[in-house]
Amino acid sequence: MDFRESNGLIFVRLKQDEDLFKALEKACKSCSVQSAAVVSAVGMLKEFSLGYFKGKGAYLEDFFPEPHELVALSGIIMQQENGEYHFHFHAALAGENHSLKGGHLGKAKVHVTNEIVLAKSNLKLLRKHEEETGLQGLYFD
Numbered sequence: 001m002d003f004r005e006s007n008g009l010i011f012v013r014l015k016q017d018e019d020l021f022k023a024l025e026k027a028c029k030s031c032s033v034q035s036a037a038v039v040s041a042v043g044m045l046k047e048f049s050l051g052y053f054k055g056k057g058a059y060l061e062d063f064f065p066e067p068h069e070l071v072a073l074s075g076i077i078m079q080q081e082n083g084e085y086h087f088h089f090h091a092a093l094a095g096e097n098h099s100l101k102g103g104h105l106g107k108a109k110v111h112v113t114n115e116i117v118l119a120k121s122n123l124k125l126l127r128k129h130e131e132e133t134g135l136q137g138l139y140f141d
Contacts, residue, residue, distance in 0.1 A: 003027040005120070010036070014114040020045065021107065024077065024116070025085045034079055035125045036118040038089070041073035043114030045093060050103035057134020059104065067111040068093035071100065076138075077118065078125040086127050086136070 001023045003012040012027050014020065028036065046067040051059035075089035089105040124141035 001027065003030070005031045008120045009039070010118040010120055012114075012116045012118065014043070014110045014116065016110060016112055018110045019108075020105075020110060020114065021087055023110075024087070024118075028077060028079070028085055028118075031120065033077065033085075033118070033120055035121045035123045036077045037121070038073050038075050038077075039117040039119050041070055041114065041116045043070050043116075044068065044111035045070050045091075045108040045114070046111040048091075048093070048108035049106035050091065050093075050101055051106050052103050053135075055134075059106075061106055062103075064093075064101065066095070068095050068101065070114065072102075073105070073116070075105075076125070078127065080127065088138075 001014050001018055010031050014023050044067050047065055049061050049063045051061040054060050071094050072092040078086050080086055091105040092100055092102040094100050126139045127136040128139050130137040
């Protein structure tokens with residue numbers, strides 16, 4: 001992985017077989033990110049999981065071992081009170097036959113490369129359990 005920060009933007013280059021989430025966490029720690037939003041992401045992923053919210057905190061999750069083209073990635077990153085980072089990403093990925101798969105991105109490894117741009121923010125955002133939905137809701141400090 002390689003990354004650079006300039007004017008509130010963090011440009012990240014991920015390489016073959018890197019864990020997407022671990023690499024982004026390392027870049028966020030190095031750049032003292034409080035919160036960030038995904039601006040852009042291109043490349044390929046493999047060994048990824050996609051989830052579909054079924055209700056009351058339950059997800060239907062599927063695992064895809066084969067490489068797919070990263071068509072879109074959106075979401076936010078926030079540092080929690082314990083210093084750990086929480087990622088909430090949704091992704092659209094296309095297979096070799098151009099069929100699209102999408103959902104909540106649970107895990108992923110880089111296939112060949114990824115180029116990701118994050119917009120850094122000083123907002124303190126928190127995740128808290130919500131009884132009604134079973135989700136970790138977004139709260140502002």
